[in-house]
Amino acid sequence: MDAKTAALLQKIVNPHEWLAVSGYADNAVRQFVEGPRYADIGQIEQKFAALVTAWNDLRMRSIEQSTYQLNAYAKAAQEFTSKLADAAKDKPIASRAQLVAMWVDIANKHLFEVNRMPEFLTSQRELLRASTAFKRAQKGLSDYYGELFGIPTRGEIDDLTKTVADLKRQFRAEQRRRKQSDAKSMNGENTHGAI
């Protein structure tokens, strides 16, 4: 077998490849995103490519999480079937509610076990990071078009929000200070010190 065929076969049987969203195109897009940047060309194309890459990563992480869960469900189904067979031999399941409760207990147990596996936790963390990266890539593109069309960007709105939040905080503090001062005056206290 030649080296190229061997490499191809390896890719075909590698589960990681099955999770890739756009197959071999992923790497080309990623190379473009992570490659050098030029001042006057490819700016917007790079933002689009960054969004596509982030989306692909997010999809891949999401599929990875679903795979862990599907495995847990498969194990649960196996255990459920076997317990059902045992129950049929000893004491038949008396009601639908009993049957459902049995399934819930078994399936929850397998899902919770998976939830605590180090590989699952790594995948969960990477999924959250991929989701943040996707949102950031979206923001990069919307900021670009915001500037192009003269619409305030999210960053600009955040700056204003921060200013307003700080001002409101000062305003509320001032209101409270005045109220306390009024209350002291009403109680006959001299708020002006020794005059």
Added chain:
Amino acid sequence: MAQSEQTATIPASAILNSVNDLGRQLAQSAKTITETRDVEVEIGTAAKAEVWRSDKVVLYRYKATAERKLRTPLLLVFSLVGRYTILDLQEDRSMVRNLLKLGIDVFVLDWGSPSLADRYLSMDDYINDYLDGAIDAIREIDGVPSVNLLGVCEGGTFSLCYAALHREKVDNLILMVTPVDFHAKDPSEPLGHGLINLWSHNLEGRDIDEMMDVHGVLPGELMGSIFTSMNPVRNALKYNLDLLEVADDKKKFLNFLRMEKWIADRPHHPGEVAKQWIKDLYQDNKLIANELALDTHKVKLPNVTMPVLNIYARDDHIIPTAMTRGLGKHIGSKQYTELELPAGHMGILVSGKTQHILAKGLADWMFTQQANLSENSASQGDAD
């Protein structure tokens, strides 16, 4: 062969009856579902009036339904994660109505629905500003120097911080399913408990910062999916099997829909609060170490010197009991009581089993504190 042995254990008549029952149930369910209108599904309907407001935060006072028996008014503070309406979900599942019937003057704080515009609000704003403003308003309206403060879940943690920083304004502190020691763990707790701890410890501080930076808030939908993942199979069956169990009975169906309405109304968590909540508390456990800073103020638990009632749910999978119990050794109060209720995290408020135990337990404890205070004042007077 194995198949025929299994089916032989269930009599044919039982199978036939079961199929007939299911058919009847499905027909009645279809009728109930198509005839029910969303306007019939009301929650939080106990009569109340707005008495104070600051930005999106509103303070309501419930209309009394019995003669007032407790001098000090009670303020209810719910979490930012859900809405306070669960405290009065429906007429026969309402902590608020039960307390009113026992002669308690009840106020509730509604945090509103934070949006991106509130992303920079911090725990300091919520505790030292909004909560303090609401308590001052009650003191002014009712002419009392202090209030009884009851916080639920995150609202309990806020109330605990408040009591440590403004103890002169809190007569008695009641905490309900409140996380206090965020790293406490009971090795015997069930596998599905404490998954929020697991989730938050699995992340680094920078993950939280970056998430809040891009989202601005901790989205309500994300919190919703985390809660769903804590009881995944039960939730997956909710809209088929569970619905089938209740939809042939209008009363049960409306109960189901009221809970759905409450769950759907899941507000976003302001970004700054979410950062403090996850990083300072879940990850770094600063409250119990007296290291939690709200602006320039450090929350010192020994300053909590008023009587404290700590209510926890035996089957709480969201805030495992280890996280909420054991507060007594960290606070300055010598009057610390724990009350265990047979329910889950929110079941404590809406389960049929806890309806009368909860309100009665709360009221009895507050009446006892009032009596103790009167007794102490009388003996103080005699001594003078």
